[in-house]
Amino acid sequence: MPTAAPNPTATADALATGRAPAESVESHDEVTTRDRVLRLIVELGPISAAELARRLTLTSAAVRRHLITLETEGQVEARDDVPVTKRGRGRPARKYVAAASAHSHLGTAYAQAALAALAQIKQALGPEGITAFAQARSEEMRARYAPAIEAAGDDFAARAQTLARLLAEDGYAATARPMPGGIAVQVCQGHCPVLDVAEAYNELCEAETRAFSDLLGVHVQRLATLATGGHVCTTHIPLKIPTRKDS
Template sequence: MKKDTLTTREEIMMMLKTNGSMTVSEISKGLGITEMAVRRHLNTLERDELIKASIVRQAMGRPTNLYSLTDKAENHFPKAYKNLADDILAGIFEEEGKEKIDKIFERREKKLREAYAKKMHGLTDLEEKVNALVNIQNERGYIVELEKVDNGFLLKEYNCPIFEISRQYNQACDGEKKLFENILNTEVKNLSCMGRGDTYCVYHIKNKK
């Protein structure tokens, strides 16, 4: 395997790691290569069970594929990627400050919100949406447990795929809370957080008033 080809595939995995899920067009624009070239790399990654595709129906036009990492990819993600992400964020912080870091995580939350909304399209009942959220988070490697309580739900995450980053940049944790509130359209309270030193993350999702 040629080094430049391997690097492109690693870049695709890194993009999916940080954005959650993306279309061929989005990956093509992000890498600056043709969609045909992107599809070749995606075919190889899908063959190796490192990514998966889900069909998203659009209001107009043909359905499109949304690509995301598999559990296998999350579990075997090379440590070098974490170091690279840490180095990139540290460099941005040193050069451009906290405001730029905030914008990066705000953009990430927006991208995830759009991807999650597509997967939860048509759901209106809060419990249905929460169960869909649990499935999405489990697919992304968070190891989620859901408990129904009198005034809502307790969502527990026993694993964090971006744990090392969240320890240094709590914007990642704040962004997840904001993501949950936006896609569920209800109040969410963060009761514990791995990024802030707790054993696992717990969110209290409150019933709509």
């Protein structure tokens, strides 16, 4: 029986990496798992390696291996979160957030075409044209989100959870995070599909914030945005103050 000819590509890869050709499948799996790690950091960061391992059902060693690669590639950044204790003791917990390059990895929505179109709008209509565009975009969001948020009832926490779910479905990697004492919820958007555009035209962020306020029926506050250098867009939603309807 003739012996099968060796695969030249697999042999070259083996010589270059020092691994058997069969490990090429494992390499693909490694990349897929690393992408899952990155996406979870984008969605939930700051997040520790232990929490990543728990959520992804991986060993701590496997997660740390992926984190080292992601740090080397400049896609995540580590931050020391000092524990708050009476004596201030304890080793700082290292948590990870997405770096700016991670958003390019996840993709943006036709950024270059949108930037070119908005530049033409600004040239033809001035700043008012950009404001009108941002307003129209936020009104479209209101129209799509309003039925689901109204169906959540009058509970602001439930409405905030619904808003985060809708944003996540639109690619914003959003979560709703209750604050201690139940006084507020923060909706965090770990990714922005139109980040390049928002960096150039902050009118989009401002209009989006107004849309959140209108949808939830309460005054909200933007604490940070990806467009201004934050690692996440954070919107603070108070749960225990008078609403617009009451004022």
